[in-house]
Amino acid sequence: MRKVLFTILAVLLVSCTGQIPSRFSQETSKPDITPDYRDIIYPSNMAPANFRIDNEGSRFVTIFTAGSRKTILKGRVTDMPLRKWRKLQAEGGTVNVEIFVRNGKDWNRYQPFTITLAEPIDQYMAYRMIPPLDEYYEEIFINQRDLTTFKESTVYSNAMVHNGSIGQCINCHHFRNYSTDNMQFHARQYKGGTVMIFNGDLRIVNLKTDSTLSAGVYPAWHPTHDYIAYSTNITKQAMHLSDPNRVEVRDLASDLILYDINDNSVSIIENDSCQFECFPAWSPDGLTLFYVSAAVEEDYNKETPRIMKTDFKAFHYDLYAKPFNPETREWGPSRKIFDAAAINRSATMPRVSPDGRYLMFSMGEYGVFHIWHRDADLYLMDLFTGQVREMNEVNSDDVESYHSWSSNGRWIVFSSRRDDGAFTRLYLSHFDTDGKFSKPFALPLRKPEYVENLMKSYNIPEFITEPVKVSPRRFARFISRNTAESVSYAPKKELPTTP
Numbered sequence: 001m002r003k004v005l006f007t008i009l010a011v012l013l014v015s016c017t018g019q020i021p022s023r024f025s026q027e028t029s030k031p032d033i034t035p036d037y038r039d040i041i042y043p044s045n046m047a048p049a050n051f052r053i054d055n056e057g058s059r060f061v062t063i064f065t066a067g068s069r070k071t072i073l074k075g076r077v078t079d080m081p082l083r084k085w086r087k088l089q090a091e092g093g094t095v096n097v098e099i100f101v102r103n104g105k106d107w108n109r110y111q112p113f114t115i116t117l118a119e120p121i122d123q124y125m126a127y128r129m130i131p132p133l134d135e136y137y138e139e140i141f142i143n144q145r146d147l148t149t150f151k152e153s154t155v156y157s158n159a160m161v162h163n164g165s166i167g168q169c170i171n172c173h174h175f176r177n178y179s180t181d182n183m184q185f186h187a188r189q190y191k192g193g194t195v196m197i198f199n200g201d202l203r204i205v206n207l208k209t210d211s212t213l214s215a216g217v218y219p220a221w222h223p224t225h226d227y228i229a230y231s232t233n234i235t236k237q238a239m240h241l242s243d244p245n246r247v248e249v250r251d252l253a254s255d256l257i258l259y260d261i262n263d264n265s266v267s268i269i270e271n272d273s274c275q276f277e278c279f280p281a282w283s284p285d286g287l288t289l290f291y292v293s294a295a296v297e298e299d300y301n302k303e304t305p306r307i308m309k310t311d312f313k314a315f316h317y318d319l320y321a322k323p324f325n326p327e328t329r330e331w332g333p334s335r336k337i338f339d340a341a342a343i344n345r346s347a348t349m350p351r352v353s354p355d356g357r358y359l360m361f362s363m364g365e366y367g368v369f370h371i372w373h374r375d376a377d378l379y380l381m382d383l384f385t386g387q388v389r390e391m392n393e394v395n396s397d398d399v400e401s402y403h404s405w406s407s408n409g410r411w412i413v414f415s416s417r418r419d420d421g422a423f424t425r426l427y428l429s430h431f432d433t434d435g436k437f438s439k440p441f442a443l444p445l446r447k448p449e450y451v452e453n454l455m456k457s458y459n460i461p462e463f464i465t466e467p468v469k470v471s472p473r474r475f476a477r478f479i480s481r482n483t484a485e486s487v488s489y490a491p492k493k494e495l496p497t498t499p
Contacts, residue, residue: 020061020072021100024107031055031099031110035442038113041430042441043121043411044089045148048080049441052448055110057101065098067091077448082149092117118430119410123148124467126155126173127426128459139456142173142185144467150446155468156185156195160476166190173460174228176221178407180468184219184228193484197470198226198261205259206484207232207266213255216266220280220289225326226261229269229280229289238312249369250312254278256291260329265490269322269331278317278368281350281359286326290350290359292317292368293334295341313366316341317348319359319381330493338381338388347379349402354409358435359383360391362401371401371415371424371459378403378414382435393437394429406463412437413461424457 030038032054042049053060053076062078064071066088073080088095095115101108129141142155158168169188176182184196193204194216207216207230216230233254237247254276256269269289270277277293294317318340323332340347340363348368350361359381362370370376377395381388394400396418403414410431415424419442430438443458445451 019074020063021102021107021109024100024109027108027110029111030113031101033099034448035444037115037441039439040115040441041118041438042095042115043119043147043428044092044117045120045123047147047149047444047446048078048082048085049115049444050078050080050446050448052077053099053101055099055101057103057108059102061100063098063100064088065096066093079446089117119408121147121411121428122178122406122408122463122465124464125413125426125461126175126464126468127461128171128173129456130459131456132423140168140170142170144464145443146467150444153467154472156472156475158187160472161187161191161479163190168192171460172217172219173462174219174221175462175464177223178463178465180464180466182221183468184221186216187479191479191483193479195475195479196261197468200469202470202474202478204479204482204484205264206486207257207259209266209487209489211268211489212257212266213253213271216257216259218279220282222286222326223282223284224286227326227329228259228261229282230257230259231255231278231280231291232257233278244374247372248312248367249372250315250367251276251278256280256289258329259487260490263488263490264485265488267329267490268492270334276315276317276368277320279349281352283352284354284356287324289322289324290337290352291320291322292348292350292361293320294318294346294368315366315368316344316346317368319347319350319361328493330496332494337386351403351405352383353405353431354407357383360403360405360412362403371399373401374398374417374421376401380435391437394427394440399424402460404462407465411463413443413463414440415458415461416440419451423454424459425451426458426461 033051037049037051060076062073069091071084096112098112099110126144131139140158143152144155145152158170168190171186173185181200186194193206196203213232217233218231220229231254234252237249255271256277257266258269259266275293280289280291294315318336319338320334321337322334345363346366347361347363350359352359361379362376363379364370364373364376376399378391378400380391398421399417401415413428416427419425426443427440429440
């Protein structure tokens with residue numbers, strides 16, 4: 001029989017927030033909940049994992065038990081008081097969850113599930129919130145969230161600086177070593193430039209020179225020295241009418257540059273005319289720069305419009321590593337470490353774990369900007385062995401794209417369109433010492449239904465250990481009152497070759 005009648009011999013247990021039914025039928029399945037927090041590994045310091053019970057019913061009781069402590073909540077949506085969740089977390093180990101649902105006069109008890117508490121996560125995360133319209137710049141925010149609570153605040157909004165109908169597009173926020181004393185983001189169009197906090201002080205610079213393709217685009221802040229590696233890109237965007245990958249963002253040309261903050265100068269890292277270099281990422285010791293690059297024909301005409309119509313699927317990016325001496329600012333020869341093109345695939349967005357052991361990247365059928373590619377999945381390279389594997393533990397049937405490591409290397413966050421195929425949402429997963437990821441779970445919210453009605457995408461999630469200390473108003477005043485400072489150009493330095 002699917003249901004077995006149970007009778008609880010004890011008296012009815014009551015708390016200030018709910019009660020346990022004395023008679024119920026036992027279900028053989030686990031409850032349906034949104035988000036799916038069933039049997040996950042969860043940070044020991046994170047905000048409550050609130051969820052909605054999706055099983056049909058008129059009354060609902062949820063029991064959370066950890067050690068000797070029990071919390072009972074009523075209602076279809078759990079809204080766990082933070083102080084009660086903290087007490088459950090303090091017990092450590094595992095939080096067991098039981099759900100009772102009433103249909104008519106009968107109560108049903110579903111199979112319990114667990115939330116296993118593991119290492120803590122960085123207290124804060126920064127991300128961009130963007131609307132769905134391609135040319136709609138009025139409501140783009142860089143926000144920060146306290147992951148131990150539900151408090152969210154704005155770092156900067158593009159609506160704060162404008163000149164009538166001329167506004168800004170803000171993108172590519174990035175932090176040095178998870179600290180907000182050194183961070184940057186780009187403000188494009190009106191009063192544009194790369195806005196930077198450097199050792200707590202504000203500056204705005206124009207990284208474009210006569211010797212470079214563009215200003216800096218995708219950044220990677222050096223972990224030990226005052227450098228930032230950037231790609232420089234000539235980028236075009238196309239909309240498809242019938243292709244399931246509705247938007248294609250691709251480069252007509254791309255190089256890599258190094259910005260020396262103290263010298264206020266840029267120099268070339270890579271600008272091979274037969275390569276499209278993009279998405280730099282440093283090793284934790286700062287001695288190696290990883291990036292992706294696609295081979296192109298030497299006579300490739302970057303102005304030819306045909307590439308957006310016919311050739312965009314022919315570009316496949318491989319993974320490269322390039323040695324660097326931060327003391328002398330000298331570069332060694334690049335080395336291909338993963339040939340994605342050989343398997344007719346394309347790799348992008350490399351990010352190295354804090355211990356330097358693993359490199360995570362996104363891989364799809366073609367191109368370098370996978371946030372709209374439904375076939376894009378996450379992959380992991382063991383830098384000690386060179387082995388690459390698909391991250392089947394976290395991937396879905398839809399887009400997995402931008403990803404970041406926590407500072408302790410035990411958690412990742414990534415962007416996914418698995419919920420509705422239209423908007424990117426944030427998912428987290430635990431990474432254990434054996435190199436395995438746990439079942440991914442959605443970023444917890446006080447009201448789980450909030451994200452279902454949110455007509456914006458989360459973009460570029462980055463862990464940080466502290467909040468951004470510069471207020472949005474101070475950013476806006478600084479950008480309004482200052483013109484981006486020009487940078488000088490410095491020759492590239494090569495490491496001596498070994499005889």
